[in-house]
């Protein structure tokens with residue numbers, strides 16, 4: 189065809205058709221190559237062998253994709269160290285804990301699985317289920333109690349072996365284990381706390397029930413009002429796609445200060461996929477040899493594994509039990525009568541009774557001074573609303589009139 193002349197309509201159509209056929213042929217060839225590659229080499233016919241040797245580029249590309257899939261699959265696998273191996277590692281860890289000048293702990297959902305709260309990215313985690321399009325049936329969160337790991341951390345803090353705890357969990361279990369609030373940064377909020385942001389300083393209301401049943405991504409009002417100024421209260425939860433701005437319970441200031449002083453970071457039960465995005469927590473502005481030494485306890489792969497001084501593949505409760513043994517501390521038992529939530533909680537006013545339908549944390553027997561709503565029987569269906577049910581669904585935005 190002559191240069192400069194634009195193509196006629198039929199020529200354009202013919203060119204498009206030829207391109208379509210070329211691509212279709214390419215796709216078919218790729219399918220054939222993929223089928224042949226799935227066969228053991230000995231079972232391939234001479235024709236198939238010829239096709240393979242003539243399609244080196246496709247073979248390389250398919251091989252690259254296969255390796256990538258394999259790598260991703262391995263990362264999701266839960267791996268356990270042999271008991272002997274784990275014990276050896278914990279012995280090393282205990283020496284590090286004893287010698288540390290400023291030890292901080294980062295925790296994720298993996299430390300709460302023993303409290304029957306599903307973790308986030310484990311095989312049956314919230315994220316994994318949502319990715320597979322399944323709904324989440326949650327055990328009633330009000331039944332959850334601090335685990336052996338939560339209790340051990342509070343004990344180590346009391347004995348000044350742990351200086352600060354940064355948690356991604358919203359389940360309030362660190363607070364309920366007796367860890368003082370100033371030693372805790374709850375980066376994604378706390379399901380038992382609602383705040384008035386109209387009051388200065390922000391006025392906090394700790395409750396004995398999950399305050400998030402009406403809240404979701406970008407919708408934070410809990411339906412109750414500030415006793416002081418009458419403004420609407422909001423939850424403290426930071427959903428996917430949001431930036432947390434509250435001072436408490438997020439406590440970013442203390443988290444970054446602790447990280448800047450830390451010589452050891454112990455990560456427990458977190459995939460670190462979210463935490464790795466906060467460079468301050470890892471002192472990334474410091475030269476590598478001045479950064480804190482990293483110890484990771486997690487069953488699955490984490491993006492920080494290559495940087496860790498030691499990776500322990502074990503359940504958090506198993507590791508902490510061994511660690512507390514090595515350090516010679518008995519693990520304090522969780523006692524409901526000592527649960528700080530009951531002394532921190534602001535009781536509902538009579539007109540606020542019925543402003544929620546979540547089962548409250550049952551008070552210890554005989555604790556009559558704590559005003560609690562009558563326990564309501566709620567069905568054990570999937571939880572709707574709140575940080576737990578909605579909001580964490582990646583990419584789904586649902587608007588509902590509030």
Ligand SMILES: [Zn+2]
Nearest residue numbers: 384387414417
């Ligand atoms: Zn107020």
